[in-house]
Amino acid sequence: MIRLKSESEIDKMRVAARLVSRTLGEVSKYIEPGIETGKLDILAEEFIRKHNARPAFKGYGDRSNPFPATLCISVNDEVVHGIPGSRVLNEGDIVSVDCGIEKDGYFGDHAYTFICGDTTDEIKHLLKTSLESLYKGIEQAVHGNKTGDIGFAVQHHCEKERFGVVRDLVGHGIGRDLHEDPAVPNYGKQGRGHRLRSGMGLAIEPMITMGSWKIKTDPDGWTIRTYDGSMAAHFEHDVIVREGEAEILSTFDYIAELSKNQIQTQYHG
Numbered sequence: 001m002i003r004l005k006s007e008s009e010i011d012k013m014r015v016a017a018r019l020v021s022r023t024l025g026e027v028s029k030y031i032e033p034g035i036e037t038g039k040l041d042i043l044a045e046e047f048i049r050k051h052n053a054r055p056a057f058k059g060y061g062d063r064s065n066p067f068p069a070t071l072c073i074s075v076n077d078e079v080v081h082g083i084p085g086s087r088v089l090n091e092g093d094i095v096s097v098d099c100g101i102e103k104d105g106y107f108g109d110h111a112y113t114f115i116c117g118d119t120t121d122e123i124k125h126l127l128k129t130s131l132e133s134l135y136k137g138i139e140q141a142v143h144g145n146k147t148g149d150i151g152f153a154v155q156h157h158c159e160k161e162r163f164g165v166v167r168d169l170v171g172h173g174i175g176r177d178l179h180e181d182p183a184v185p186n187y188g189k190q191g192r193g194h195r196l197r198s199g200m201g202l203a204i205e206p207m208i209t210m211g212s213w214k215i216k217t218d219p220d221g222w223t224i225r226t227y228d229g230s231m232a233a234h235f236e237h238d239v240i241v242r243e244g245e246a247e248i249l250s251t252f253d254y255i256a257e258l259s260k261n262q263i264q265t266q267y268h269g
């Protein structure tokens, strides 16, 4: 079932999304060679709780193996759902940080892939293309379009650069729950899928690789990595479907302000 949001609900979603954005900005200040990913996670949890919100990923999932942390931190060939811990970041790592929160009953969920120090032009091209594809997808998140229009836009932009588009994991509706209907694949055909209507909340999140789109799960039951070991990028925004142009609730402005490790595109920064 797809729940359309009222303007007062959207106001609350905007507050939640902005707090995620500020958390990612805060975390971004500390991403540098030598830092432990677990340290970033502690910083994020403190920041979220200080702002009277709850980390939404912590405890998420099956009771036998709930996600143990505030952030998903996925490094290099890890695509998503990496568990922060004693891993130390190295020069040249690419670091996807995904954060979800609940505030006043509404959820925010978004992600950015940072460079730790500096990296190769090839990897920078992966990150730039992936970030651009997020905005290409968002351009299609308008009333009357379908989810396939979003997926097609993301897929087309990335595959023309010969990057892989992960298929087994997809974007989703968001609002009163972290994950709502509809599914928002990053691949697809124009004019196919769920019809988009004004007031739908969507988390659009391309997961893009330098190789194959195939993935595998680590024995920890969470960490998803590329099957072929290729590098992977992940960017996510929360948007509201509107007539003519989607409203982006989350923002990378705090990252642009605070981080040295950002990718420059025509879309932001």
Ligand code: MG
Binding pocket: 109, 171, 172, 203, 205, 236
């Ligand atoms: Mg998401």
Ligand code: MG
Binding pocket: 098, 099, 100, 109, 110, 111, 205, 236
């Ligand atoms: Mg996310």
